[in-house]
Amino acid sequence: MQDEELPPFFAEVIPNVTVPRGRDARIPCVIDNLGSYRPAWIKVEDKGILSIHQQVISRNYRISLSTSDNRHFVLHIRNVQESDRGGYMCQINTSPMMSQVGYLDVLVPPDIVVEESSSDVVVREGSNVTLTCKARGYPRPAITWRREDNEPIPLGAWKNGKKTQTLVQTYEGEFLTVTRVSRVHMGAYLCIANNNVPSPVSRRIMLHVHFPPVIWIPLQLVGAPQRANVTLDCHSEAYPPAVNYWAKDNHKIFLDNDKYTLSVRKGGYKAHMQLTVRQLRERDFGTYRCLSENLLGSTEGSVKLYELSPHSRQQQSLDAHQADRHPYGRSSYHDGKYFASEDGFSEDEESQNGIPRQDASLGVSICAGASATLVAAFVPMVLRCAN
Structure with a gap:
């Protein structure tokens, strides 16, 4: 029996691909014994046909196809965006259909959500204050707080009716809450958003603590x-x-x-x-x-x-x-x-x-x-x- 009489099969597994937003992605599909069958690329989420055999069908100008020796069919996506994230199916029109799926993951660098984050804050001494820092990105960014002058942050908690105070260099979380704020808390605070996608971003928030004069x-x-x-x-x-x-x-x-x-x-x-x-x-x-x-x-x-x-x-x-x-x-x-x-x-x-x-x-x-x-x-x- 000759090779062309054998059914087609996928010679390699379609890999999952991860790229930062704005970069180019390349998703290969390698088929042996294709013969007269015609492969197609399909976006899994919306069932949209991107290409058939060597012809691009999609109207998305960022999508292209490269082929060689009727065996390699490589889908190219330029300037990848978050909307490109998802599954990509390479399908052969056999009966029944044969297919493999590779997933494209798009990394998004962190960005501070200004409208949901604190601006400079003015508070009376002895009050409670919460500083807020929200960020978007993929994966979800982690938020770290520190003082701009690198001094430790005095944080207090109430236990059995008494206030305990802890000094920390950094604090993790979207919300930094200070109870009974005092003048030692006054200064510039940095909230830093980082998800290991270059580059981290930060926001500077000034905490002004108002109090009447004291003299020594x-x-x-x-x-x-x-x-x-x-x-x-x-x-x-x-x-x-x-x-x-x-x-x-x-x-x-x-x-x-x-x-x-x-x-x-x-x-x-x-x-x-x-x-x-x-x-x-x-x-x-x-x-x-x-x-x-x-x-x-x-x-x-x-x-x-x-x-x-x-x-x-x-x-x-x-x-x-x-x-x-x-x-x-x-x-x-x-x-x-x-x-x-x-x-x-x-x-x-x-x-x-x-x-x-x-x-x-x-x-x-x-x-x-x-x-x-x-x-x-x-x-x-x-x-x-x-x-």
């Missing part, structure tokens, strides 16, 4: 002699950003002049204010107020600046041994000014030196002499005194 005065009681220069410190936190200023008696201090120098260093919702009072005179002593105001409220703190009697040069200086044993920490001299360190003290040191320990809630610094020496400082901030 590190040194509330400062002593210095006349003619010294003194720098007072005040720290504030507020959002929206506050208007910060100093005042003495009923006089607001907004601008530098011959008597005052103002300095403000800002970072995020924090501000560090300094007021330098130069060439102290009797009228300069008294209470200085640090004030902070925004749309949600206002607050103030105060520093009492009092006068010290001048001391002799000998009394002004501390040798290295005395400085090391000073009950309020180690002091250092630089550029004509004395600085207090953050060193703590012990009860033994207190008794050895015979100097009573100051109240930690107050913070006391004393400056004396023409080039004033720092005698005491019980806070982590620096009082600077100089001519």
Whole structure:
């Protein structure tokens, strides 16, 4: 019996093909002993005939056919789209019909669904907030949250009436919920959609946490002699950003002049204010107020600046041994000014030196002499005194 009298058969299994959207797909059908039979390509889902033998029937301009030696029939789909996903049947018009099916899978890179995702969010401190990020793509993208500054995200949960807090670098899921949001949550968050189809995409969402001003005065009681220069410190936190200023008696201090120098260093919702009072005179002593105001409220703190009697040069200086044993920490001299360190003290040191320990809630610094020496400082901030 000769080959042409044998029935046709599929020489190879039609493979399943996976391509990213926009690429070209190639689906082969290999038949032996075809003889006078005519193969056809058919789209399984809608039963649409794409080609018969060597002739393309489909009106889809992206579909073409290549053949060789009456054995290979390759279906080509250019610029593959999601609508092309599905089964493709190579059918031979025998009786009964013979067919094989290969499946085309179309990968779609992730895309953020903007209309279903959060934009920038403003929330009051203490409220609950949920950030939403939706994405489309195939396979379905996974959503990962992280902070833009790479700081960990504080997430809390309630258990037995108590709030527990966990710090996480990333969080998985479409919804990022923060209970009782605080100022530490404020910042830019990135939701990243990834399904391993190049390339991942992200959306930036700013979380603004509004709260009224709070103030921290590190040194509330400062002593210095006349003619010294003194720098007072005040720290504030507020959002929206506050208007910060100093005042003495009923006089607001907004601008530098011959008597005052103002300095403000800002970072995020924090501000560090300094007021330098130069060439102290009797009228300069008294209470200085640090004030902070925004749309949600206002607050103030105060520093009492009092006068010290001048001391002799000998009394002004501390040798290295005395400085090391000073009950309020180690002091250092630089550029004509004395600085207090953050060193703590012990009860033994207190008794050895015979100097009573100051109240930690107050913070006391004393400056004396023409080039004033720092005698005491019980806070982590620096009082600077100089001519």
